[in-house]
Amino acid sequence: MAASSFSCAQSLCLTSRGRVSFPGGCVLKRRNSHLVFASSLKSNKDVSSVSKVETLLDSVRWDDKGLAVAIAQNVDTGAILMQGFANRDALATTISSRKATFYSRSRSSLWTKGETSNNFINVYDIFLDCDHDSIIYLGKPDGPTCHTGSETCYYTSVLDSLETEQVAAGSRLASTTLYSLESTVFQRRAEIETTTESGKPSWTKRLLLNQDLLCSKIREEADELCRTLEDNEDKGRAASEMGDVLYHAMVLLALKDVKMEDVLDVLRRRFSQSGIEEKGSRGKQKS
Amino acid sequence: MAASSFSCAQSLCLTSRGRVSFPGGCVLKRRNSHLVFASSLKSNKDVSSVSKVETLLDSVRWDDKGLAVAIAQNVDTGAILMQGFANRDALATTISSRKATFYSRSRSSLWTKGETSNNFINVYDIFLDCDHDSIIYLGKPDGPTCHTGSETCYYTSVLDSLETEQVAAGSRLASTTLYSLESTVFQRRAEIETTTESGKPSWTKRLLLNQDLLCSKIREEADELCRTLEDNEDKGRAASEMGDVLYHAMVLLALKDVKMEDVLDVLRRRFSQSGIEEKGSRGKQKS
Numbered sequence: 001m002a003a004s005s006f007s008c009a010q011s012l013c014l015t016s017r018g019r020v021s022f023p024g025g026c027v028l029k030r031r032n033s034h035l036v037f038a039s040s041l042k043s044n045k046d047v048s049s050v051s052k053v054e055t056l057l058d059s060v061r062w063d064d065k066g067l068a069v070a071i072a073q074n075v076d077t078g079a080i081l082m083q084g085f086a087n088r089d090a091l092a093t094t095i096s097s098r099k100a101t102f103y104s105r106s107r108s109s110l111w112t113k114g115e116t117s118n119n120f121i122n123v124y125d126i127f128l129d130c131d132h133d134s135i136i137y138l139g140k141p142d143g144p145t146c147h148t149g150s151e152t153c154y155y156t157s158v159l160d161s162l163e164t165e166q167v168a169a170g171s172r173l174a175s176t177t178l179y180s181l182e183s184t185v186f187q188r189r190a191e192i193e194t195t196t197e198s199g200k201p202s203w204t205k206r207l208l209l210n211q212d213l214l215c216s217k218i219r220e221e222a223d224e225l226c227r228t229l230e231d232n233e234d235k236g237r238a239a240s241e242m243g244d245v246l247y248h249a250m251v252l253l254a255l256k257d258v259k260m261e262d263v264l265d266v267l268r269r270r271f272s273q274s275g276i277e278e279k280g281s282r283g284k285q286k287s
Numbered sequence: 288m289a290a291s292s293f294s295c296a297q298s299l300c301l302t303s304r305g306r307v308s309f310p311g312g313c314v315l316k317r318r319n320s321h322l323v324f325a326s327s328l329k330s331n332k333d334v335s336s337v338s339k340v341e342t343l344l345d346s347v348r349w350d351d352k353g354l355a356v357a358i359a360q361n362v363d364t365g366a367i368l369m370q371g372f373a374n375r376d377a378l379a380t381t382i383s384s385r386k387a388t389f390y391s392r393s394r395s396s397l398w399t400k401g402e403t404s405n406n407f408i409n410v411y412d413i414f415l416d417c418d419h420d421s422i423i424y425l426g427k428p429d430g431p432t433c434h435t436g437s438e439t440c441y442y443t444s445v446l447d448s449l450e451t452e453q454v455a456a457g458s459r460l461a462s463t464t465l466y467s468l469e470s471t472v473f474q475r476r477a478e479i480e481t482t483t484e485s486g487k488p489s490w491t492k493r494l495l496l497n498q499d500l501l502c503s504k505i506r507e508e509a510d511e512l513c514r515t516l517e518d519n520e521d522k523g524r525a526a527s528e529m530g531d532v533l534y535h536a537m538v539l540l541a542l543k544d545v546k547m548e549d550v551l552d553v554l555r556r557r558f559s560q561s562g563i564e565e566k567g568s569r570g571k572q573k574s
Binding site: 053069074076077078080082083095125126127128129130131132134135136146148150153154155158159161162174180181184211219221225226228229230239242243245246247249252257258262263264265267268270 | 339358378416421422446463505506512515544557558
């Protein structure tokens, strides 16, 4: 995590098109990609910070319209939230404000996601690709990103559409493996609550309906994972047992109405404060 | 997962610009966005499949150059592998071949990632965004995606760059929370193997150096997770205990040289075959 990297440009902010300012009132105006001092700078450190931002902005390969693709990604789940375009000012604003900001091609203006909905995307890190013409805003959304109210803008599966008579809209969010599994487990829980089924329930439903069985399985799978180390079993066995631990633990999380995103949020907060090891150490002292 | 959706267009393949063919030899030629029959179709089902692909391709809002942004994402880890552009033929080829295919603007031609390196991206699902002008290829890469040999193309952190004298290239992959944590744990393991340290080792290193301690912690944390359900503890406690389970289990995985991606690969394979519940059931019968 780049928690330690977040301090560098914190004191900069973009006041208007092409201007980078400091909270202390110093304003820099960019003209032809060069900075012109509008008033004296507070310190050499400030000059250095502005210079570094300008160097960074210069390193981006903006296209003939001055744009680069900008992708907003959830730092915890990895979900691609939305994709827009950034120009120089949009990237500078994102760096200074830490709110994902884009250039709206339809309105020909800067646009900070959340400025009307309040669902900002709080940016923790920014990455350029190998060609320096594509940008990732890695951040945490305050709420649903899509203007439709959907968690992300990607909810139309091409392959689902090809199985139906028309382009299927809004049916299924693009999800990676862990979140597809989570979605299935939560769906099983909802089915139990809303329908009465005849026939033999699935294994997931049996676990959801029997807390003793579920907890005995979690303890058993954790033990089996440990034994892959203690008994020097092979890598494939360790991966398989960890899969069992994850799956059964996620069934418990579904019963507690806890999402993996909540768990990862906990880990990120501990991790970025070097708190994992501190927490572990406390646990050790307790035990 | 869309494992069940993968059969629909499997029998289609794109032979050349604007042509969609069937293995049986029937070739369709697209002219002005309409399909013209070049020979008789094998069945009404084939006609329907081609028609659905065309409807889908028609639904994309291609820009004035006939392009849309296409983002390749690792289906297991969520890592954004690369970003390119797709035209109509690139998307049609990706649908039929299930290999991520783009339109190279510099070479003005279709380009299937891996056609020279053999590092294909095997596409399991494709998503459109709410505006239908941005595409996700959700897939599994055969090897490193970037032409530099990097796992993904996004390895230049803007915020790291702002802390150094120049734009930092290749220093750190864009990683979400789980993989940042994994990277740290693997780094601690490497430090143990390569350096002799004085002073008190970190908690992670103590776990790595003491398998008895590590396994007792994993069993203890699994038990504490179960007790959040058994003792009806709050959601925050469940998320926190699951964080502990994940972290300690990942230390064990590092000792076994197993990545979370391997674990998720196992889960996806079971899951897409509805095998999770089958596996669980087998486990139950054993115990």
